[in-house]
Amino acid sequence: MSPPDADPRGGYEVRRGDHVVSDDPARLDPDAVHRLLLGTFWGEGMDADLLRRAMRGSHSFGLYRGEALVGYARVITDYARNAHLADVVVSDGERGKGLGKWLVECVLDHPALRDVRTWQLATTDAHELYRRFGFTETPPGQVMRRSLDHSPWMGVRASVEPPSADPASSASTSTGPPAEEMGGESACQMHRFYDLEES
Ligand SMILES: CC(C)(COP(=O)(O)OP(=O)(O)OC[C@H]1O[C@@H](n2cnc3c(N)ncnc32)[C@H](O)[C@@H]1OP(=O)(O)O)[C@@H](O)C(=O)NCCC(=O)NCCS
Secondary structure, three states: OOOOOOOOOOOOEEEEOOEEEEOOHHHOOHHHHHHHHHOOOOOOOOOHHHHHHHHHOOEEEEEEEOOEEEEEEEEEEOOOOEEEEEEEEEOHHHOOOOHHHHHHHHHHOOOOOOOOOEEEEEEOOOHHHHHOOOOEEOOOOOOOOOOOOOEHHHOEOOOOOOOOOOOOOOOOOOOOOOHHHHOOOOOEEEEEEOOHHHO
16 A cells, blocks of 8 residues: 555544544543543643644544543554554553454554554553554564663663763663562563564
8 A cells, every 4th residue: 555645634433432533633622631531641731832742643442431631542554564553552441442453443443544554652561452452562672762861761871862871770772670660570572563574
Protein backbone atom coordinates (compact mmCIF):
# COMPACT_ATOMS: atom_id res chain seq x y z
CA MET A 1 0.00 0.00 0.00
CA SER A 2 1.38 3.44 -0.92
CA PRO A 3 1.60 6.16 1.68
CA PRO A 4 -1.57 8.23 1.56
CA ASP A 5 -1.42 11.54 -0.32
CA ALA A 6 -3.95 13.34 1.84
CA ASP A 7 -3.62 13.74 5.58
CA PRO A 8 -5.15 10.49 6.84
CA ARG A 9 -6.17 11.96 10.19
CA GLY A 10 -9.93 12.22 10.64
CA GLY A 11 -12.97 10.42 9.33
CA TYR A 12 -12.34 7.17 11.19
CA GLU A 13 -14.97 6.18 13.71
CA VAL A 14 -15.69 2.84 15.31
CA ARG A 15 -18.62 2.30 17.66
CA ARG A 16 -19.16 -0.27 20.37
CA GLY A 17 -22.17 0.14 22.62
CA ASP A 18 -21.92 3.53 24.34
CA HIS A 19 -18.33 4.02 23.26
CA VAL A 20 -16.75 5.47 20.15
CA VAL A 21 -13.17 5.52 18.95
CA SER A 22 -12.58 8.50 16.68
CA ASP A 23 -9.53 10.07 15.05
CA ASP A 24 -11.31 13.36 14.35
CA PRO A 25 -8.85 16.08 15.45
CA ALA A 26 -11.69 18.61 15.73
CA ARG A 27 -13.41 16.47 18.33
CA LEU A 28 -10.36 15.99 20.50
CA ASP A 29 -9.82 18.45 23.34
CA PRO A 30 -6.08 18.67 24.11
CA ASP A 31 -6.85 19.81 27.65
CA ALA A 32 -8.92 16.68 28.24
CA VAL A 33 -6.06 14.55 26.88
CA HIS A 34 -3.69 16.39 29.17
CA ARG A 35 -5.91 15.68 32.19
CA LEU A 36 -6.02 11.99 31.28
CA LEU A 37 -2.26 11.77 30.89
CA LEU A 38 -1.54 13.65 34.10
CA GLY A 39 -3.01 10.64 35.88
CA THR A 40 -0.52 8.21 34.36
CA PHE A 41 2.85 7.33 35.83
CA TRP A 42 4.72 8.70 32.83
CA GLY A 43 2.56 11.80 32.38
CA GLU A 44 2.88 13.23 35.86
CA GLY A 45 3.75 16.91 35.47
CA MET A 46 3.58 16.71 31.68
CA ASP A 47 3.79 20.13 30.07
CA ALA A 48 0.52 21.00 28.30
CA ASP A 49 2.19 22.90 25.45
CA LEU A 50 4.67 20.13 24.82
CA LEU A 51 1.76 17.70 24.63
CA ARG A 52 -0.06 19.97 22.14
CA ARG A 53 3.03 20.01 19.93
CA ALA A 54 3.31 16.25 20.22
CA MET A 55 -0.34 15.88 19.26
CA ARG A 56 0.09 18.11 16.22
CA GLY A 57 2.76 15.73 14.94
CA SER A 58 0.86 12.57 15.78
CA HIS A 59 -2.20 10.64 14.68
CA SER A 60 -4.43 10.83 17.74
CA PHE A 61 -7.30 8.57 18.71
CA GLY A 62 -9.92 9.54 21.27
CA LEU A 63 -12.10 7.04 23.09
CA TYR A 64 -15.41 8.65 24.00
CA ARG A 65 -18.44 7.78 26.08
CA GLY A 66 -20.98 10.31 24.92
CA GLU A 67 -19.11 13.57 24.75
CA ALA A 68 -16.63 12.60 27.45
CA LEU A 69 -13.09 11.63 26.54
CA VAL A 70 -12.40 8.43 28.46
CA GLY A 71 -9.35 7.17 26.62
CA TYR A 72 -6.57 8.21 24.31
CA ALA A 73 -3.76 6.84 22.17
CA ARG A 74 -1.48 8.43 19.62
CA VAL A 75 0.71 7.18 16.82
CA ILE A 76 3.88 8.81 15.48
CA THR A 77 4.31 7.41 12.01
CA ASP A 78 5.39 7.67 8.38
CA TYR A 79 2.29 5.57 7.44
CA ALA A 80 4.49 3.13 5.59
CA ARG A 81 7.45 1.59 7.38
CA ASN A 82 7.41 2.68 10.99
CA ALA A 83 4.96 3.62 13.69
CA HIS A 84 5.37 4.28 17.37
CA LEU A 85 2.37 3.80 19.66
CA ALA A 86 2.36 6.13 22.65
CA ASP A 87 0.29 7.58 25.49
CA VAL A 88 -2.23 4.74 25.62
CA VAL A 89 -4.61 5.43 28.48
CA VAL A 90 -8.14 4.62 29.64
CA SER A 91 -9.67 6.70 32.42
CA ASP A 92 -9.81 5.21 35.90
CA GLY A 93 -13.52 4.51 36.03
CA GLU A 94 -13.55 2.81 32.63
CA ARG A 95 -10.72 0.38 33.11
CA GLY A 96 -11.07 -3.38 33.09
CA LYS A 97 -13.97 -3.44 30.60
CA GLY A 98 -11.99 -4.37 27.52
CA LEU A 99 -11.78 -0.78 26.30
CA GLY A 100 -7.97 -0.62 26.31
CA LYS A 101 -7.79 -3.72 24.10
CA TRP A 102 -10.46 -2.31 21.82
CA LEU A 103 -8.71 1.05 21.55
CA VAL A 104 -5.41 -0.58 20.55
CA GLU A 105 -7.26 -2.83 18.10
CA CYS A 106 -8.96 0.19 16.50
CA VAL A 107 -5.64 2.02 16.20
CA LEU A 108 -3.89 -0.93 14.57
CA ASP A 109 -6.85 -1.45 12.23
CA HIS A 110 -6.98 2.13 10.93
CA PRO A 111 -6.89 1.93 7.10
CA ALA A 112 -3.81 4.15 6.85
CA LEU A 113 -1.99 2.28 9.60
CA ARG A 114 -2.86 -1.37 9.27
CA ASP A 115 -0.15 -2.07 6.68
CA VAL A 116 2.65 -0.22 8.44
CA ARG A 117 5.54 -2.65 8.56
CA THR A 118 7.03 -2.14 11.99
CA TRP A 119 5.43 -0.86 15.18
CA GLN A 120 7.20 -0.02 18.37
CA LEU A 121 6.14 1.00 21.84
CA ALA A 122 7.57 1.23 25.30
CA THR A 123 5.93 -0.25 28.35
CA THR A 124 6.81 -1.04 31.94
CA ASP A 125 4.04 -3.49 32.80
CA ALA A 126 1.46 -3.81 30.05
CA HIS A 127 3.35 -6.36 27.95
CA GLU A 128 0.45 -8.81 27.96
CA LEU A 129 -1.92 -6.17 26.64
CA TYR A 130 0.28 -5.67 23.59
CA ARG A 131 1.47 -9.23 23.14
CA ARG A 132 -2.00 -10.26 21.97
CA PHE A 133 -1.56 -7.90 19.02
CA GLY A 134 1.73 -9.45 17.98
CA PHE A 135 4.14 -7.20 19.87
CA THR A 136 7.21 -8.90 21.25
CA GLU A 137 10.17 -7.62 23.25
CA THR A 138 12.96 -6.19 21.14
CA PRO A 139 16.17 -8.19 21.41
CA PRO A 140 18.58 -6.66 23.93
CA GLY A 141 20.98 -4.18 22.44
CA GLN A 142 19.00 -3.49 19.28
CA VAL A 143 17.09 -0.38 20.25
CA MET A 144 18.82 2.86 21.19
CA ARG A 145 17.33 6.06 22.50
CA ARG A 146 18.39 9.70 22.76
CA SER A 147 16.29 11.77 25.11
CA LEU A 148 16.26 15.26 26.55
CA ASP A 149 13.92 14.04 29.27
CA HIS A 150 14.70 12.36 32.49
CA SER A 151 12.52 9.32 32.16
CA PRO A 152 13.06 7.25 35.25
CA TRP A 153 10.04 5.08 34.47
CA MET A 154 11.85 3.96 31.34
CA GLY A 155 15.02 3.27 33.26
CA VAL A 156 16.91 5.51 30.87
CA ARG A 157 18.61 8.74 31.80
CA ALA A 158 19.03 11.50 29.28
CA SER A 159 21.79 10.30 27.01
CA VAL A 160 22.82 13.84 26.19
CA GLU A 161 23.98 14.43 29.74
CA PRO A 162 27.60 13.81 30.70
CA PRO A 163 28.19 10.59 32.60
CA SER A 164 28.33 10.74 36.37
CA ALA A 165 31.80 11.46 37.70
CA ASP A 166 31.07 9.26 40.71
CA PRO A 167 32.52 5.82 39.96
CA ALA A 168 30.51 4.38 42.86
CA SER A 169 27.32 5.25 41.06
CA SER A 170 26.27 2.23 39.07
CA ALA A 171 23.41 4.22 37.53
CA SER A 172 25.30 5.53 34.54
CA THR A 173 23.74 7.65 31.85
CA SER A 174 22.68 4.55 30.02
CA THR A 175 21.11 2.52 32.77
CA GLY A 176 19.15 4.96 34.96
CA PRO A 177 17.55 4.06 38.26
CA PRO A 178 17.18 0.53 39.53
CA ALA A 179 14.07 -1.46 38.75
CA GLU A 180 12.64 -0.93 42.25
CA GLU A 181 12.21 2.76 41.44
CA MET A 182 10.01 1.76 38.54
CA GLY A 183 7.62 -0.29 40.60
CA GLY A 184 9.83 -3.34 40.49
CA GLU A 185 9.18 -3.84 36.79
CA SER A 186 11.68 -3.75 33.99
CA ALA A 187 10.88 -1.17 31.35
CA CYS A 188 11.06 -2.55 27.91
CA GLN A 189 10.66 -1.75 24.26
CA MET A 190 8.33 -3.93 22.21
CA HIS A 191 7.88 -4.16 18.48
CA ARG A 192 5.54 -5.76 15.99
CA PHE A 193 6.69 -6.74 12.52
CA TYR A 194 4.35 -7.01 9.59
CA ASP A 195 6.60 -9.73 8.25
CA LEU A 196 10.06 -11.05 8.92
CA GLU A 197 11.59 -9.50 5.80
CA GLU A 198 11.50 -6.12 7.46
CA SER A 199 13.37 -7.30 10.54
C1 LIG B 1 -3.37 -0.13 30.33
C2 LIG B 1 -4.80 0.34 30.04
C3 LIG B 1 -4.80 1.24 28.81
C4 LIG B 1 -5.62 -0.92 29.75
O1 LIG B 1 -6.96 -0.52 29.50
P1 LIG B 1 -8.18 -1.30 30.18
O2 LIG B 1 -9.42 -0.86 29.50
O3 LIG B 1 -8.10 -1.15 31.63
O4 LIG B 1 -7.79 -2.82 29.81
P2 LIG B 1 -8.72 -3.95 29.21
O5 LIG B 1 -9.95 -4.11 30.04
O6 LIG B 1 -8.93 -3.73 27.75
O7 LIG B 1 -7.81 -5.26 29.42
C5 LIG B 1 -6.43 -5.23 29.21
C6 LIG B 1 -5.90 -6.64 29.15
O8 LIG B 1 -4.49 -6.52 29.22
C7 LIG B 1 -4.03 -7.08 30.45
N1 LIG B 1 -3.01 -6.20 30.98
C8 LIG B 1 -1.72 -6.50 30.97
N2 LIG B 1 -1.02 -5.53 31.54
C9 LIG B 1 -1.89 -4.58 31.92
C10 LIG B 1 -1.75 -3.33 32.57
N3 LIG B 1 -0.56 -2.85 32.95
N4 LIG B 1 -2.84 -2.59 32.80
C11 LIG B 1 -4.05 -3.05 32.42
N5 LIG B 1 -4.23 -4.26 31.80
C12 LIG B 1 -3.16 -5.01 31.56
C13 LIG B 1 -5.26 -7.19 31.34
O9 LIG B 1 -5.10 -8.21 32.28
C14 LIG B 1 -6.32 -7.52 30.31
O10 LIG B 1 -6.16 -8.86 29.90
P3 LIG B 1 -7.41 -9.89 29.84
O11 LIG B 1 -8.31 -9.42 28.75
O12 LIG B 1 -6.78 -11.19 29.51
O13 LIG B 1 -8.08 -9.83 31.18
C15 LIG B 1 -5.41 1.08 31.27
O14 LIG B 1 -5.47 0.19 32.35
C16 LIG B 1 -4.65 2.32 31.66
O15 LIG B 1 -4.90 3.38 31.13
N6 LIG B 1 -3.69 2.19 32.58
C17 LIG B 1 -2.89 3.31 33.00
C18 LIG B 1 -2.01 3.80 31.88
C19 LIG B 1 -1.11 2.69 31.33
O16 LIG B 1 -0.48 1.99 32.08
N7 LIG B 1 -1.05 2.60 29.98
C20 LIG B 1 -0.20 1.64 29.30
C21 LIG B 1 1.04 2.29 28.85
S1 LIG B 1 2.17 1.16 28.09
